Amino acid sequence: MQKIEFAGRDARPIPLGLILVVAFLVHAPLLLMKLPLKSYDANFHIFFASQYLHHWFDPWNPKWYAGFSQTTYPPLPQQWVALASSVVGLDFAYMLVQFVAILLLAIGAYRFSRLWVGERAATMAALASVLLGSEAFLVYSAGQLSTTFAAPLYLNALPYIYEWLCERRWRPLILGTVLAVAAAAAHHATLLFGAFLFAIPVLLLAMKDARESREFGVGGVIGRTLLVTVLVGALIGVVLLPFWIQLLRYPVTQIPIPHPSRSNFILSPQWGANYFLVPYGALLLALPFIFLRGSSNPRLRPLLLGFWVAFLLGLGGTTPVARILLGRAFQVLTMERFSYWATLLALPFIGLLAQELIDRFRWRAVAGLLVAAGCSCAIAVAWATYRPADAEDFKVDSAAAWLNRDGHDRYRYLTLGFGNKISRLSVLTNASSVDGEWNSGRMLPELTEHGAGALTSAKYFGNAGLDSLKAILQHGDRYGLKWVFVKDPFYEPLLVFSGWRKVDDLENKTITIWSKESVPRATPNDSPQRHLPWEGLLCGVLPIGSSALAILLLAIPARAQVGQTATRPSRSVTDPDDLVLGRFVS
Amino acid sequence: MNGGRILGIVLMGATLALVAVGTVWPDQSVLFDVASSLISPATEPVFRLTTLASIVPPTLIAADAAEVELDDAFAVSVTLPALHAVAPAPVVLITLVRILPSTVMVGAVSDTLPELPVEWFVIESTPAA
Numbered sequence: 001m002q003k004i005e006f007a008g009r010d011a012r013p014i015p016l017g018l019i020l021v022v023a024f025l026v027h028a029p030l031l032l033m034k035l036p037l038k039s040y041d042a043n044f045h046i047f048f049a050s051q052y053l054h055h056w057f058d059p060w061n062p063k064w065y066a067g068f069s070q071t072t073y074p075p076l077p078q079q080w081v082a083l084a085s086s087v088v089g090l091d092f093a094y095m096l097v098q099f100v101a102i103l104l105l106a107i108g109a110y111r112f113s114r115l116w117v118g119e120r121a122a123t124m125a126a127l128a129s130v131l132l133g134s135e136a137f138l139v140y141s142a143g144q145l146s147t148t149f150a151a152p153l154y155l156n157a158l159p160y161i162y163e164w165l166c167e168r169r170w171r172p173l174i175l176g177t178v179l180a181v182a183a184a185a186a187h188h189a190t191l192l193f194g195a196f197l198f199a200i201p202v203l204l205l206a207m208k209d210a211r212e213s214r215e216f217g218v219g220g221v222i223g224r225t226l227l228v229t230v231l232v233g234a235l236i237g238v239v240l241l242p243f244w245i246q247l248l249r250y251p252v253t254q255i256p257i258p259h260p261s262r263s264n265f266i267l268s269p270q271w272g273a274n275y276f277l278v279p280y281g282a283l284l285l286a287l288p289f290i291f292l293r294g295s296s297n298p299r300l301r302p303l304l305l306g307f308w309v310a311f312l313l314g315l316g317g318t319t320p321v322a323r324i325l326l327g328r329a330f331q332v333l334t335m336e337r338f339s340y341w342a343t344l345l346a347l348p349f350i351g352l353l354a355q356e357l358i359d360r361f362r363w364r365a366v367a368g369l370l371v372a373a374g375c376s377c378a379i380a381v382a383w384a385t386y387r388p389a390d391a392e393d394f395k396v397d398s399a400a401a402w403l404n405r406d407g408h409d410r411y412r413y414l415t416l417g418f419g420n421k422i423s424r425l426s427v428l429t430n431a432s433s434v435d436g437e438w439n440s441g442r443m444l445p446e447l448t449e450h451g452a453g454a455l456t457s458a459k460y461f462g463n464a465g466l467d468s469l470k471a472i473l474q475h476g477d478r479y480g481l482k483w484v485f486v487k488d489p490f491y492e493p494l495l496v497f498s499g500w501r502k503v504d505d506l507e508n509k510t511i512t513i514w515s516k517e518s519v520p521r522a523t524p525n526d527s528p529q530r531h532l533p534w535e536g537l538l539c540g541v542l543p544i545g546s547s548a549l550a551i552l553l554l555a556i557p558a559r560a561q562v563g564q565t566a567t568r569p570s571r572s573v574t575d576p577d578d579l580v581l582g583r584f585v586s
Numbered sequence: 587m588n589g590g591r592i593l594g595i596v597l598m599g600a601t602l603a604l605v606a607v608g609t610v611w612p613d614q615s616v617l618f619d620v621a622s623s624l625i626s627p628a629t630e631p632v633f634r635l636t637t638l639a640s641i642v643p644p645t646l647i648a649a650d651a652a653e654v655e656l657d658d659a660f661a662v663s664v665t666l667p668a669l670h671a672v673a674p675a676p677v678v679l680i681t682l683v684r685i686l687p688s689t690v691m692v693g694a695v696s697d698t699l700p701e702l703p704v705e706w707f708v709i710e711s712t713p714a715a
Contacts, residue, residue: 266609288598295594308597312604319604320611 011359014123019106023130027102030140030381031095039143040389043423044437046090048073049081050427053090056082057540059242060530063426064436065444066412066479067525071242071535072250072441076185076543077101077149083544090427098139101149105129105344108155112198113348115162115205116303118355125351131373133281134343136380138336141278141387146187147337151344153183154195158202161228165206165221166213177232178550184236185543188243189333191236193326194341197310201345204302239542242535250529252332252440257453257461261335265318275316278383279339281376283346290349300349307345314339332440389420396421398506399485400428402513412481412522414472417488418456432522434472434479443529444479446471459490466494473498480522484514 036042048070051061056079059070077097084093110126117125129135138144160176163169184191203225210221237244265272277284294304312321316335323330357365396418403409409431415422423437435455436442450468452458458465472481473495484500486492487510495514504513531539 264609266605291594291598292591293594295592295597296590298590301590301593304594304597308601312601315605315608317608319601319608321604321608 011120013120014127016107016110016123016126019110019123019126019130020103022127023102023106026130026377027099027139031099034091034095035140035381035384036095036098036143037091038384038388038393039139039141040420041437042094042143042145043420043427045078045081045143045145046094047423047426047437048075048078049085049093050090052079052082052540053085057533057536059536059539062432062524063429064433064438065442065447066432066434066522067527067530068436068438068441068443069246069529069531070441071531071539072246073438074146074185074188074191074240074243074543075539076182076547077145077187079540079544080547081145094145098145098148101145101152102130102135102139104152104156105132105135105148108152109344109347111159112155112344113351115159115202116300116348117352121348121351121355123351124354124358125347128350128354128373129344129347131377132343132347133283133376133380134279134336134340136377137279137383138340140381141384141389142336143389144337147190147340150183150187150190151194151198151341153179153186154190154198155344157183158198161199162202162206164228165203165224166209166216168216168220168224173228173231175550175553177228177235178546178553180232181235181239182543182547182550184232185239185546188240189337190341193329193333194337197306197341197345201302201306204305205299208299208302235546239546241542242531242539245535246529246531250443253448257439257451259334262316262322262330265315272318274383274387275314275336275339276318278380279336280343281379282372283343283350283376285372286346286350286353289353290346293352294349303345303348307342307349310338310342310345314342394421394487394507394510396425397428399511400425402504402506403429403431403483408483410480410521411483411519412479413483413485414481415456415485415487416458416469416491417486420454422454422456431483434476434481443527444472446475459488469494470498473500476516477519479525480520482515482519486512486514 047063048061051059051063051070052075059075061068061070080097080100081090081093084096087093088096106126106129109129110122113122113125135148138148157176157179160172160179163172164176180195183195203221206221206225207218210216210218260268260271261275263271265276290304290307294300294307309325312319313325314335314337316322322335322338326333354365354369357369361368399415403413409429412432412434414433414435415425418425420437422433422435426433426436434444434447437454439453442448447455447468450461450464450471452461452465452468455465455469455472458469461468469491472479473484476482484495485506486495492512500514500516502512503515505511506513
């Protein structure tokens with residue numbers, strides 16, 4: 001009797017509200033601990049947000065590269081951080097926006113999964129998204145706020161676009177369009193590369209459903225696809241106009257900078273662990289299920305195709321696929337985002353697998369799945385501790401205070417051995433640096449012509465890094481470069497030979513300050529890259545406006561939708577006929 | 587066997603084949619670019635040929651000079667210097683090429699500063715036991 005009651009309860013979908021509570025319980029403590037601040041890029045986003053906080057309509061940021069334009073990076077998440085920071089401060093505002101992105105992912109995973117699988121499996125996919133290793137890796141180790149903000153918006157937009165393609169209703173068209181535009185305003189790489197991996201399977205699904213439906217034909221779906229593509233494309237063109245102007249005027253022609261996500265993960269197993277094992281976690285065990293079920297069920301084949309391409313691209317240099325498909329972009333992009341997208345595309349499969357395992361093995365399956373998902377999430381969260389972004393954790397407050405006093409900020413500075421602490425330092429100080437962490441935004445020839453990343457980590461880029469450093473030290477007078485903060489004694493002989501001398505020290509002499517005589521004051525860099533005032537106005541209004549419009553429209557209830565599900569998959573894969581072909585667990 | 591399932595098996599097989607191709611013949615363009623700046627013009631053709639013919643693909647390494655013993659180079663973990671998480675000073679750059687049954691090492695050792703003389707060398711050694 002108890003068994004029957006158990007099965008009855010067990011067969012219900014997990015309430016979405018409960019999934020959001022789980023997301024809160026898992027991620028809120030970690031975010032309140034400000035764990036992402038230890039990641040690679042969190043401080044980078046906070047630095048961008050600080051510019052919007054103080055100069056909302058002026059994305060020209062003088063603090064890096066002697067001045068650069070932030071229109072080279074879509075601004076939406078950073079602008080939300082800036083807005084929220086006026087209430088809770090920059091650090092907590094970052095955590096808040098990141099938490100919203102996590103919640104949006106759970107909702108998006110549910111809505112996107114409903115296109116492919118039944119209600120119950122979709123809720124399990126949403127729950128899996130909360131514990132997803134790749135999400136935890138990007139949030140707590142990589143600090144990729146924009147990537148983790150944009151992808152959930154696409155996942156939420158696509159079911160609306162599917163509805164428009166299949167049902168020709170205007171409300172889904174408007175909602176899907178506004179959400180897609182907001183997603184584009186959040187991250188450019190997700191727009192240019194990830195959006196297709198998500199959208200093409202949905203388009204193929206709509207065409208498949210059109211063939212099987214008597215209500216609408218394939219021709220109609222293609223026509224509506226063209227319409228929505230043109231509409232979304234045009235709006236993205238307008239909303240991100242300053243970004244496109246920068247990209248067209250100054251395309252990324254720098255010498256490629258090496259990145260370990262492009263390496264062969266078998267020949268470099270340490271990077272294989274970092275970019276493959278940790279992000280995928282226990283999901284790797286589900287790969288045979290994904291391939292076999294995805295191929296045996298016609299409805300899931302478009303999704304399998306999208307997953308497979310993203311999976312191969314995420315393998316970086318382990319296969320020749322990414323190099324061939326992406327061309328030069330392979331040398332510019334980092335590949336971990338493709339693994340992230342692959343795991344998102346795998347979520348409907350995971351929901352389906354979880355549902356079947358639970359139906360078959362009951363509590364043993366529940367326990368096993370929770371342990372597997374929990375371990376995946378825990379390892380990815382802890383990875384930031386085992387493989388920290390910075391080899392050494394230290395405070396930069398004293399360096400910022402030194403720069404801010406006695407007129408030191410009238411000159412520019414450079415750090416050596418600070419790792420990605422330079423973003424934090426840039427937030428705290430008024431002074432301007434010739435270095436920075438946004439490689440695509442820099443224009444100084446000393447930095448772009450050598451194929452190295454940030455000067456503060458010059459030695460890790462071998463000869464290219466040291467050549468770049470020597471060039472900037474040689475031309476320091478041109479940029480008003482008077483101060484060099486050294487955390488790594490490796491660079492001291494180079495500074496001595498270049499005519500610099502030690503003038504002060506901080507933090508028990510672990511940071512030394514070097515200077516040069518007769519350096520002229522730093523003057524504003526009159527760069528041709530500087531945007532026009534109307535571009536700053538657009539940057540300050542349209543991206544945030546697109547997201548505000550999306551929130552407003554979503555808040556308006558649809559009259560005709562009461563009692564309907566979010567999407568209308570014509571046949572979910574929980575239909576008995578579909579399970580016969582590829583039932584993996586039975 | 588169901589036709590759809592065959593597709594899945596084919597995709598899995600193709601994935602493994604692509605991984606094998608990428609591992610046996612990895613992209614060497616970055617390696618060649620860096621090596622060209624390190625190796626003398628006379629030894630560069632040798633480097634390229636041996637690289638293409640090698641069983642274990644060569645990689646540039648960065649390691650503590652004090653810890654690197656050239657006779658024991660195989661014990662040194664390999665990675666691109668730019669990618670090495672913590673490369674203590676002074677940095678040694680070595681290109682390592684392994685051809686069975688004999689081993690040829692071609693590369694450069696640089697001391698702390700790039701201004702200092704760079705010692706070029708070509709070493710032949712016996713294969714690792």
